[in-house]
Amino acid sequence: MRVDHLILQGHKDLLRAPRRCLLVSRTARQPVPNTPWVQAVVAAVRTASQAGEVLVTGAGREPFDLALHVCAQAGGACIVVLEAAPELCVHWSETRTILPANHLLAWPIEGSASPLFERDHQMALLADRATSIQVRKGGHMEGLATELRQRNVTIASGPVYAPPPQMRSPIKPARRTESQPAFVPDPALRLDGAYLCHFTREPDGPWPGESYVEYLGWLAGGTSVEAGNVAERAGPRDAAQTLARILRMRRLLASGRLMPAKTPLVSFSARTPHELLERIAWRRGLRRWTFRPYGLAVRQSALEALGARPVRYLSPSELKTLPADARLFGQKHQPPGCDWSGEAEWRLRGDLDLSTLRPGDFLALVPTPEEARAFEREFGVKTLALGIPSARA
Numbered sequence: 001m002r003v004d005h006l007i008l009q010g011h012k013d014l015l016r017a018p019r020r021c022l023l024v025s026r027t028a029r030q031p032v033p034n035t036p037w038v039q040a041v042v043a044a045v046r047t048a049s050q051a052g053e054v055l056v057t058g059a060g061r062e063p064f065d066l067a068l069h070v071c072a073q074a075g076g077a078c079i080v081v082l083e084a085a086p087e088l089c090v091h092w093s094e095t096r097t098i099l100p101a102n103h104l105l106a107w108p109i110e111g112s113a114s115p116l117f118e119r120d121h122q123m124a125l126l127a128d129r130a131t132s133i134q135v136r137k138g139g140h141m142e143g144l145a146t147e148l149r150q151r152n153v154t155i156a157s158g159p160v161y162a163p164p165p166q167m168r169s170p171i172k173p174a175r176r177t178e179s180q181p182a183f184v185p186d187p188a189l190r191l192d193g194a195y196l197c198h199f200t201r202e203p204d205g206p207w208p209g210e211s212y213v214e215y216l217g218w219l220a221g222g223t224s225v226e227a228g229n230v231a232e233r234a235g236p237r238d239a240a241q242t243l244a245r246i247l248r249m250r251r252l253l254a255s256g257r258l259m260p261a262k263t264p265l266v267s268f269s270a271r272t273p274h275e276l277l278e279r280i281a282w283r284r285g286l287r288r289w290t291f292r293p294y295g296l297a298v299r300q301s302a303l304e305a306l307g308a309r310p311v312r313y314l315s316p317s318e319l320k321t322l323p324a325d326a327r328l329f330g331q332k333h334q335p336p337g338c339d340w341s342g343e344a345e346w347r348l349r350g351d352l353d354l355s356t357l358r359p360g361d362f363l364a365l366v367p368t369p370e371e372a373r374a375f376e377r378e379f380g381v382k383t384l385a386l387g388i389p390s391a392r393a
Contacts, residue, residue, distance in 0.1 A: 015079070019054045020129045065098060132157055196299075197295055247354075295365045365383070369385040
């Protein structure tokens with residue numbers, strides 16, 4: 001086994017131990033603990049660690065990261081192939097938190113034309129055994145399996161591959177993988193007074209405020225410790241659970257992901273709930289819906305008292321002239337290609353602590369009367385149904 005084409009950092013003696021890689025093709029979004037490939041990865045890594053085998057894996061993909069987390073929890077050892085030096089990997093800040101203590105990092109010498117495919121190829125080259133977890137016919141992992149067999153590497157069988165719903169090749173535009181909840185908006189619904197609305201959706205990976213280690217722990221075993229509480233369920237983290245988590249914490253957490261200077265802010269809209277529901281759209285690049293029919297309506301005067309401000313839609317040249325603080329409440333406006341003005345957005349710096357609001361200053365929004373009654377019983381918060389009873393839908 002030649003490694004002179006790789007830069008190595010860590011415990012090089014791991015190259016002399018038995019080394020197993022896992023073959024996992026592209027997976028669907030939002031796995032849960034009972035997802036077949038998740039269970040198979042957890043079982044394979046634990047078995048390999050108990051047998052004294054070294055895990056050979058990449059990083060930055062959910063199957064790789066789950067394997068690393070389980071390996072660390074099992075006291076195992078791993079060789080991690082990166083696409084570049086650690087400081088150049090966009091996912092390194094998360095990867096470094098899940099590495100087992102006994103590890104070796106490897107990355108190719110500069111000049112790779114296709115880093116991610118090169119990373120996986122090097123992963124296969126460093127392994128002397130493999131487990132097939134989920135391999136798509138004609139896909140990249142099947143090519144790696146062929147390479148391994150040509151080297152007479154034994155590949156243990158895993159679960160039969162079942163393509164995620166409507167999943168397409170990674171090189172083609174992603175299509176909708178799930179539908180919107182079907183309900184009929186109630187035309188009689190009116191909010192009494194001036195409210196700003198915040199609709200939510202299911203999380204992409206960890207909950208806001210949940211560490212990546214905690215998220216992987218939930219995925220591996222069904223529990224997660226967050227803010228001193230143990231997550232209640234191991235089922236899908238959908239939009240209903242997102243709203244329930246907000247109400248349980250009595251806090252709407254800010255996010256800086258798509259905000260100016262990555263400053264944590266909470267977004268609201270001055271549009272009515274029904275106007276917003278008409279704007280729900282599929283984000284093809286992100287493979288998700290913009291939001292779901294679950295959210296909060298907060299009295300505008302209460303938010304203004306906390307510092308919420310309407311967003312100004314400005315040209316790029318106008319945005320550059322704004323002071324840093326004002327820039328937080330500015331949005332690029334360059335129609336027709338970039339026009340978010342229809343959202344009538346407001347922003348609040350930092351989290352919204354619902355416990356500081358008067359009971360009548362906010363209410364929850366859900367699709368159906370059945371859910372509204374359930375939310376009111378569980379959280380003691382006034383809840384409005386956005387749609388008519390499901391029997392009439």
